[in-house]
Amino acid sequence: MRIKKSIKLKDVARAAGVDASTVSRVLNNETEQRVGAETRDRIVSAARELGYKPNAMARGLRTARTFTLGIAVPQLDNPVFTQMMIGATRAAHARGYELLITLIEDMSVDSGIYERLASAHRVDGLLVSTLEPDEVLRKVLERVSVPYVVMNRKARGIENCVALDNFAAAKQSTEYLLSLGHRRIGHLAGLLNDYNGTRRLAGYRAALKGAGIDPDPALVSEAGYTLEGGDRAARALLRVKPRPTAMLAATVMSAAGALRALHAEKVRVPADMSVMSTNDLQIADTFHPPLTTLRMPLLEVGQVAADGLLDLLESKTSAVTHLLQPKGVVVRDSTAAPRAG
Amino acid sequence: MRIKKSIKLKDVARAAGVDASTVSRVLNNETEQRVGAETRDRIVSAARELGYKPNAMARGLRTARTFTLGIAVPQLDNPVFTQMMIGATRAAHARGYELLITLIEDMSVDSGIYERLASAHRVDGLLVSTLEPDEVLRKVLERVSVPYVVMNRKARGIENCVALDNFAAAKQSTEYLLSLGHRRIGHLAGLLNDYNGTRRLAGYRAALKGAGIDPDPALVSEAGYTLEGGDRAARALLRVKPRPTAMLAATVMSAAGALRALHAEKVRVPADMSVMSTNDLQIADTFHPPLTTLRMPLLEVGQVAADGLLDLLESKTSAVTHLLQPKGVVVRDSTAAPRAG
DNA sequence: ACCTCGTGAGCAAACGATTGTTCAAGACAT
């Protein structure tokens, strides 16, 4: 393949008739350092003309900064994570950083983020998203030698987290269903032992109480975040008497499972049952009927986390803790008022 | 945040009572170089004990190898690209390489992959997937100073490509529909000016001819790769007389659009119309009815491309050209025999 | 006229690893 000799600082220096150190200072905008205006011009144009790009390795060695962020996610075939990645890459690129991606399939055994990234001086900081329990996460992260921000959860004992306000999400979703006239609303809960799952359950309950309804524990069924889970949990709710008129799913995937179960049981959506999800994905449009959702700023989680991490690195801030708010209901066709009577 | 002093080669050398150069040779398994067995043991255990990890920047500077691959994709919210990324990360990690991700929104203006990655010595090679026309792609890539492999297409004038055999995919899909008894099969084509789209169309035609059926041009409607496109193209096919009994969509997304249109037009699937897609995605399971597809080795595209690129880098091969084959029909519920008569 | 000071730019030493070359010491043959 093509071999092009690369332009070095020295080449620019020679072209401009100055020392390499002077070129370096000019190109790095050292305002404190004094360089004549005319010399500066000569250097800048020489650099542009030659198409000079600093060697990232050399610079990284000298300055101990890589201008690279690591992002560790457990899956790539889940839109939740890829949305965050999109936000993170945008933010990183906008500030001149690159993104090194690493898949952490099992954090408790695979210490990749420590060994490969942090310890090898490949990244200046880490963005981490994971499904592991808090203690496991903390244990891994305490070995990490660079600043980090945890995405999409609030973990005990970890300061820098950017999470979604899933309490508000479930509350607002439930309130939307209430506003349609539903009184018996079932909840296909996420995992009830994790942060996001418990926050959603609390938000759902808060909305009901706010409407003067006493939450019925029989209407909560743990579905996790999968199609199968949603299917199973929806069937469980169908057996409850009196039957609910609406179901609030934690995720789009579990809502899809619910829709499948409802189709199978010949329950019409939305005529006999409304279904909605506390978060939104593009594929909600492909469902039958298209799924009403609450739009959550998933992309912004990545963006805010990356920006926060960079602020941390540049000492513009000392802590990154955000709780991002829902962005409103996306009304599609899976919700309607309950049938009279 | 935590600052840990990092262990350097010199630290290991001091601990083992030898010179840094000797440590380097041992740790890099220089079989040619002679080092006493006892010394070797002492070094290895000292390195392990101290938890030594070579500084990637320093090594990269000296060796002009970064052990990093760049991967450039136009979107991250499209499973086609994320599947390839999964394969690529697995292959890269397995061979000790990291993956630097970059989003190329518009290749003709954004020369990111050249400026930021190749020219700055941040990557040893590039994996590129893009939707741009061949000429644009070639123009951008000819500036790139590192080896590269193009994923998911065969581009004119570019040697190293890993593509899917979409001719075979469309042919096998069509043959499956034929085997169910369908004779009038519509094709929701991809874009007819790109490589994959034309290959699929050809495969679809070949299958029909193989069954002694003369392809009816009226049964081909360009749908592109979107929900809307699939909806529109499906409606067009419904107007053709006599009406087809099956539709072959290029992608899962356009099939979703077709399902939507068929629901709206009260055409039952699969009773009145079979629908299938020439490629598979997880979300096909969430459709109503679940979509019959052909499984394509999307993940393997990334894997093979990354492995090929690494072979290229290590001079184990001089060219990477693969055409990956379909992996069989995934029968779900959207296909059935046509109704008698 | 001499000393001081400010300005602009070069010198040279890092950063941490790799690698060509040199060197010391023991083995062996003459």
Next chain:
DNA sequence: ATGTCTTGAACAATCGTTTGCTCACGAGGT
């Protein structure tokens, strides 16, 4: 006992940048 090999390991240069320091020169103050 002397010279030649072989073996094991140290020495030192180098990769391309950044950055502390030195230095030359001209201006300005006394």
